[in-house]
Amino acid sequence: MATNTQIPVADRRAPVMEPGHTFVTIGEKVSNIVLKRPISLGWVLGFFIMFSLMNMLLFALGYLFLKGTGIWGINIPVGWGFAIINFVWWIGIGHAGTLISAILCLLRQTWRNSINRFAEAMTLFAVACAGVFPLVHTGRPWLAYWMFPYPNTMNYWPNFRSPLIWDVFAVSTYFTISLVFWFVGLIPDFATMRDRAEHPLTRGIYGILAMGWRGSARHWHRYETAYLLLAGLATPLVLSVHTVVSFDFAISIVPGWHTTIFPPYFVAGAIYSGFAMVLCLAIPIRAIYGLEDFITMRHLENSGKVMLATGLIVAYGYGIEAFMGWYSGNQFDSMLLWNRLHGPYSFWYLSLLATNIVIPQLLWMKKFRTSTFWLWVISLVVLVGMWLERFIIIVVSLHRDFLNSSWGMYYPTKWDWMTYTGTIGMFLTAMWLFVRILPMVSISELRTLLPEAHVHEAEEVKQ
């Protein structure tokens, strides 16, 4: 019965990989993007633009180090502005990469195999961008190492009861584990690249990175165990990172921050924006580099479904926030709700509802889920929406303090905008380089998807 109902469903969906591929063609197709494909004018032009944006970031940060955080729009009462908004936004984007590589690995979702590599790269670059912000927000970033516990002549130690120190540990662990997870996944592919490279220098570089990987059965066995354990460790880790980020807010007593819904709502929002970024990158990349065989409509549609599901969790979070504002009877909470809807930032709150809740409902319709154009547009809308969400959470909660005498307004300055767009440049510069120097789809994991890769133990016994 089960099999009877499964067959038509499977037929209707796009395959995980287009038919007709062999072990060799997979390696060829993926490695040729790096080894054979000439650098196009479009790539150089794009790289130039992104690299210029990244240099704008360096300029903005240089001026910041010279003058201090006064060049930003932050003030009292709005002490957390763009820096924290962007930090939360970027780190959330990273979450989809780990979700794809770790959680979907544990759930044995084979469709993850062709998108995990570049989703993990996206995670690393996004976390690197996120890391810039709290660092420069400290005001004296050259003393940021004081946040780490180490014996020092000042006889000073960090306060482990502060969520900001939890953040230091959560984010640095997240970056480290994401990096090694990514690297471990790359080792067998480095070996393929080494063996396919023709130029002695390229062969040497990939050879060093492959560390002498030779595909021994003993090695594969330990490798797979280590990979599975890393996936098992990264799964609670990724859920913890945005939970800890939400504690930065939830531990305080500011209205709109002091709620227990924050951890799950932040994690869902993170995955929501992360999948939006995955789609935003995957759709152009698969078209430009001809990877439609490996990144099929199935991947895009599934990502759309994940976005729809996590978007609904986020919508539930907004609903609960509004409900609690009314139900608690607390004047500050209900003031916050009123202020979001009718205060000076109400336009942005309504835009947030439109971009994060209303527009993504189009994904219920298969027509939108299977159109690359619409998926791309919706994912851009979600990225904007999730950024607005962090803006609303931070600015609207802070700008109306408990006493009217300490009310204020927040306006970002050009330095805020330059830093923000600069990190987008930094992220895309890294992405631009990644697609040209590393295999952006996991060759060895794609090979395991082929039917020839599976052995039949039953026949074995008979022999």
Place this chain on the structure above:
Amino acid sequence: MSESSVYGLMAEFDSAQELIAAAHRTHDAGYYKIDAFSPFPIEGLAEAIGFHKNRVPFVVLVGGIIGGLSGYLLQYYVAAITYPTNIGGRPYHSWPSFMIVTFEMTILFAGLSAVFGMLALNGLPMPYHPVFNVPEFKKASENGFFLVVFSTDPKYDDARTREFLKGLAPRLISEVPS
């Protein structure tokens, strides 16, 4: 000892299915010092060549325990012994606040143990290895499936082992110089 110039004999097979069958038969024939090479992990191949002692999970467990303990003890030492500060009237040993760093340190140490433990147990990095001397071995990262019987195996004999491997119908047999 006399065959020290030969590392072993290498047989190449056409598919994963043939390789695993050959590995089973070689192991059953009493050759225990053998290894198999493939471009992707093949389920059951490690067991087929008689590899059962996988110590990676143990290394990860030890790493995780060390990470968790050191994370907690560090916080206890800092907050209760060497630098006690009154934060919101909480006790110095306020363990609920210490849980997050303890958790992160557990994951960090366990994850790094998984990676470095796996590499160390595999003996990597190892840029040179005798199997790379065989020109066909380039395909081991592409579509080649190889079985090697090491010359250190007590049952190893140049002629007889070659004869045995021929019986497995490989595509090619080559000698691996050491």
